[in-house]
Structure formats: C-alpha cells, structure tokens
Amino acid sequence: MLKYTRGPESCNYVDDDCDGVMDPEGTCTWRWADTVAHAVWYPETENQFAGYSVDAPGDFNLDGAPDLVIGSLIVDSPPYASAWITSGYGFGEQPLSAATTLASFEVSPAKIDLESSLGCDLNDDGLLDVAFGAVQGYVDPTSRHGVVYVVYSPSGSYLLDTDADAILVGQSGTSSGLGYGLDCGDVDLDGQTELIVGAPFAGPGGAVLVVRGGLSGVLEPEEGSWSLLSEHRGADAGADLVVGDLTGDGVLDVAIGADRLSTYYASVGAVYVVEGPIGSDMSLSDADSLLVGPWYSDYAGSDVDVLADQDGDGVSDLVIASYQHPYAYVVNGPAPAGTSQLEDADAVLASDAWINNDQVTGGDFDGDGFTDVVVGYDDFSGEVNDWAGVNVVRGPLAGAVMMASSGEDFRTSTNYALGHSVTTADVDGDGLDDLWAGAVGYSGHGAYTGAGYLFLGSAL
Numbered sequence: 001m002l003k004y005t006r007g008p009e010s011c012n013y014v015d016d017d018c019d020g021v022m023d024p025e026g027t028c029t030w031r032w033a034d035t036v037a038h039a040v041w042y043p044e045t046e047n048q049f050a051g052y053s054v055d056a057p058g059d060f061n062l063d064g065a066p067d068l069v070i071g072s073l074i075v076d077s078p079p080y081a082s083a084w085i086t087s088g089y090g091f092g093e094q095p096l097s098a099a100t101t102l103a104s105f106e107v108s109p110a111k112i113d114l115e116s117s118l119g120c121d122l123n124d125d126g127l128l129d130v131a132f133g134a135v136q137g138y139v140d141p142t143s144r145h146g147v148v149y150v151v152y153s154p155s156g157s158y159l160l161d162t163d164a165d166a167i168l169v170g171q172s173g174t175s176s177g178l179g180y181g182l183d184c185g186d187v188d189l190d191g192q193t194e195l196i197v198g199a200p201f202a203g204p205g206g207a208v209l210v211v212r213g214g215l216s217g218v219l220e221p222e223e224g225s226w227s228l229l230s231e232h233r234g235a236d237a238g239a240d241l242v243v244g245d246l247t248g249d250g251v252l253d254v255a256i257g258a259d260r261l262s263t264y265y266a267s268v269g270a271v272y273v274v275e276g277p278i279g280s281d282m283s284l285s286d287a288d289s290l291l292v293g294p295w296y297s298d299y300a301g302s303d304v305d306v307l308a309d310q311d312g313d314g315v316s317d318l319v320i321a322s323y324q325h326p327y328a329y330v331v332n333g334p335a336p337a338g339t340s341q342l343e344d345a346d347a348v349l350a351s352d353a354w355i356n357n358d359q360v361t362g363g364d365f366d367g368d369g370f371t372d373v374v375v376g377y378d379d380f381s382g383e384v385n386d387w388a389g390v391n392v393v394r395g396p397l398a399g400a401v402m403m404a405s406s407g408e409d410f411r412t413s414t415n416y417a418l419g420h421s422v423t424t425a426d427v428d429g430d431g432l433d434d435l436w437a438g439a440v441g442y443s444g445h446g447a448y449t450g451a452g453y454l455f456l457g458s459a460l
Contacts, residue, residue: 030409033389033418033437033453034444037410039090041070042442042451044097048082049073050450051417051438056088056425057119060128060154061102065089066425069130070096070452071117073440081107083117083132085154088427088436090454095445103154107134107161116198120184123214124193127153131195132160133179145170146178148197150215166215170199177201178221181208181241185252188279196254197221198238205230206237208256210278228256228274230284235261237272237284244306247334248315251276255318255335256284257301261292268293269300271320273335289335291320294343299323307362310371310395311346319373323358326351328375330397347397349375352404362395363424363433365457370395374435375403376419387411390419390437392460408460410437417441418453432457 008016034040043050053071060067071083083105084096094100116133123129129152148168149160158164170178181198188194193213199221200206211225230237240257247253253275261270273289274282293300302323307330310317315333320342322328330347342348351357359376366372372395378388389411391403403409412418421438428434435455442451 029404030389030411033410033412033455036455036459037453038456038459039092039094039454040442040444040451041068041086041090041094041096041454042445042449043072043082043084044095044445045449046446047448048450049440049448050082050084050096051420051440051442051452052450053115053117054421054423054436054438054452055117055119056423056427056436058128060085060119065429066427067102067119068436068452069117069119070438071132072450081134085130088425088454093445103130103151103156103158105132105149105151105154105158105160107132107149115180116182118182118184120193120195122150122184122193122195123152125153130154131182133182133197134160135177135179145176146180146199148179148182148195150195167218168195168197168211168215168221169218170221176207177238178209181238181257183241183243183254184213185243187243187252187254187276189251189277190279196241196243198241198256200236200238200258202229202238205232205235205261205284206239206258208238208241208254226279226281228254228278228282228284230258230261230272232258232261235270237261239301240303242304242306244316246273246306246316246318247275254278255304255306257304257320259299259302259323261301263292265296268295268298269302269322271301271304271318273318288337290339291329291331291335291342291345292339293322294341295322295325297324298327299325300329300342303359305361307371307373307395308364310362310373310397312370312396317346317371319360319362321358321360321375322356324356326355326357328357328360328373330373347399347401349373349393349397349401349403351375351377351391359419359422361422361424363435363457365392365433365435365460366394367432373397374422374424376422376437378414378417378419378440388414388416388418388439390422390435392435410455412439412442415441415443426457427454428456430458435460
C-alpha cells in the first residue's frame with residue numbers, strides 16, 4: 001500500500017506540505033491570479049466563455065463609478081452569444097445575474113462571437129452607449145461579413161437582432177470581418193463622434209470604416225462612412241484599432257493593426273498610424289507611419305492600445321502585441337514617420353519563449369505619473385503553454401526588457417485562458433488605475449462559464 005509523504009513546497013499548484021496553503025508567497029516567482037484578484041465576475045450558465053472581450057469605458061448608470069462591459073463566445077447554440085454591463089467594482093465572487101447587471105445582451109445567430117465591445121457616447125447626448133462587433137459565421141469563413149450592434153443608453157435586457165438601436169451589416173457573402181476592431185472619436189473635427197470599425201477581411205488587405213454617429217436602423221457600412229483601405233494583399237488591416245492623440249496636437253489619430261502584413265517574411269504584421277483629422281477615403285499606403293514586425297509569423301498588430309504617457313514627455317504612446325511570439329513593443333509618440341521596424345521600438349518587452357503575447361493595454365497602477373504596461377498571454381487551445389496570465393511592467397520603459405525579471409506576473413492554468421482580454425480603469429476611486437482581465441475558459445462555477453478578473457492597482 002502506497003503512503004503519501006509530505007514534501008517541501010514547490011511551485012506546482014499543489015499543497016505539497018499539506019499545511020492547507022498552496023504555493024505560499026515566496027514559492028513562485030509569480031503569483032496565482034485567484035489569490036491576488038479582488039473579485040471574479042462569471043455567468044451563471046455554462047459554456048458562455050465570458051471574458052472574450054472586456055471594456056471599462058466609464059459610468060453608464062451615473063453613479064459616479066466606472067462600469068464593466070464583458071462579452072462572450074458561444075460555440076454551440078442555444079444559448080447564444082451574450083454580453084453584460086455590470087459595476088466595475090466588487091469583492092469576491094460576483095455572478096452575472098439580473099440582480100448584479102445593469103444591462104444584458106444576446107445575439108441569436110449560431111456560432112458567432114462578440115469579438116469586440118465598446119462603450120462610448122455615439123449620439124453625443126452626454127450618456128454612454130455600447131457597441132458590439134459580432135463576427136458572423138464563426139465556422140464558415142465565406143459568411144464572415146460581420147455585424148456591429150449599437151444600443152443607446154443601455155438598461156435592461158436586449159435581444160440585439162431586434163432591440164438594437166442600430167445594426168451595421170457587412171455585405172452578405174463576402175468576408176469583410178466587420179467589427180473585429182471598434183473605437184470611437186471625432187476624427188474629422190466636425191464636432192460629432194464617429195464610430196471606427198475594423199474590417200480585416202475586406203479586400204485586398206483589410207479596411208477601417210469611419211461611420212458617422214447617431215446611427216439608426218439597419219444599414220450597410222457604406223452609408224454615411226468613408227474608408228481607410230490597405231493595399232497590402234492579405235494584411236488584415238483592421239484586426240484591431242485604437243483612437244487617440246498620438247502626436248500631442250490635440251487632434252485624434254488612428255492606429256490600425258494589420259497582423260498578417262507580409263514583407264520579406266510571411267505575416268510579420270504591422271501597425272499603420274494615420275494622423276488626424278481624417279475626413280475622407282484614403283489608402284493606408286499614405287499612412288503617416290508604418291510600424292513593421294521583425295519576425296516570420298510575428299503577427300504584430302494583433303492587438304494595439306494607447307498608453308496615456310509611459311515616458312513622461314506629455315505625448316501618448318503605443319503598445320503593440322505580437323500574437324505568435326513572446327514580444328510586445330512600445331513606440332513612444334509621435335510614431336516615427338515612414339516605415340520603421342518594431343525591433344527598433346523604444347522598448348521591446350520579452351517573455352519566456354513559450355509565451356505568445358497577444359493582448360496589451362496600460363494604466364498607472366502605482367500613481368507615479370508613468371503609464372505601466374499590461375501584457376496578456378493565453379493559450380486557450382492548451383497545446384503549448386502550462387499557464388496563462390497577465391504581466392504588469394512598470395513604466396517608464398526603454399530598450400530590451402525581460403518581463404519575468406522586471407514585472408509582476410499573475411497566472412491561472414492554461415485552460416482558464418486568463419489574459420484573453422485586458423482593460424484598465426480606476427474602479428474603486430482611489431486615484432490608481434485597476435486592471436480587468438478576461439479568462440474565457442474559467443470553470444470555477446461550472447464548465448467554461450468564463451469570467452472577468454479584477455486586480456486593484458493598490459495590490460499590484
């Protein structure tokens with residue numbers, strides 16, 4: 001008969017010495033997310049895969065605190081793809097129920113995902129609205145035309161196909177992928193907010209549509225919009241995008257991820273930077289900057305975000321994910337004119353070789369005035385990584401940075417896929433940014449409910 005013998009603690013997600021504490025502080029060079037997270041939001045229904053997208057844009061219900069938008073992926077239907085708006089702050093376990101949500105949303109077509117979510121004032125009435133990008137035909141690529149749903153001042157329950165205030169529909173039978181990236185802003189200086197929509201499969205190399213706000217009813221994206229079109233065949237421009245003042249001139253600019261752009265090597269990926277104002281159709285060949293990934297199958301630009309100011313010069317900066325490689329890139333604003341290589345970025349953040357850095361954002365978690373960088377890494381397939389999680393690296397950053405030695409690392413098992421989406425906001429009102437991270441494979445309260453993890457800045 002075998003007898004279990006206590007052993008010394010090792011970093012293995014097991015209570016080796018049987019003292020009731022698994023991997024106590026100091027055992028691992030990183031921390032388990034479940035011991036650090038202030039709260040975990042999760043649906044009450046299995047197979048929701050919540051956390052596919054997260055956004056914490058501001059105060060929907062005017063209670064003075066930021067709220068959270070969380071979207072899901074559904075593999076089988078029914079049920080359908082869902083999304084929720086809930087208070088951005090809470091403690092402990094927080095089920096996404098009618099009692100805890102401000103609004104809930106469902107989409108009825110089978111096998112789709114809410115690829116992107118956005119909170120923004122899209123009709124300029126002073127109240128936050130919400131938009132969701134739903135990639136149609138998740139399995140059949142010939143029908144990935146995409147749909148964007150807009151709901152003004154959301155409150156209550158919505159079936160988006162019938163209840164949305166506006167539905168922007170890509171051309172059926174084509175593969176535009178409308179809705180992969182979403183953002184908003186007055187990019188043409190007309191005094192009204194525009195909805196900026198990525199369509200990475202629009203030919204020949206993807207596109208970004210600038211759509212006038214105040215949308216109503218069902219309409220095609222060509223109505224009341226103009227496009228930024230990539231001529232790099234197969235570049236997938238619009239796979240992600242972000243709007244911000246990247247030059248410090250007070251005018252909004254647009255950074256556009258094109259994660260399959262190829263040069264001498266296939267799918268190195270790139271980011272186009274187009275300086276505002278932007279008020280008409282243009283070719284992205286005329287973009288002010290093109291930031292090109294250095295490696296074969298780097299997929300640079302799979303995710304891109306604005307950093308408020310990580311180097312302290314008063315100008316916003318960019319952080320760029322590299323989906324297939326263990327790198328993320330920081331480019332201080334304004335981005336260099338013309339074409340440049342991301343291996344020469346102002347900071348190159350490197351992880352262990354097995355990590356694929358595919359989500360990025362930033363926030364000032366320690367209140368020092370410099371934006372810190374967040375890099376999410378997940379491996380939902382479970383074929384490569386042992387863990388998934390998020391890295392937090394303190395700004396200012398310059399040169400080559402090894403995240404394992406200079407940042408903080410919060411992990412789950414790879415099946416939880418923590419880090420599939422990331423966003424930041426000051427949800428507890430202490431003046432420090434806090435971190436939200438989606439874990440689409442979370443199964444702590446039923447198989448694959450998915451979840452959103454909240455990490456307070458004061459605890460990072």
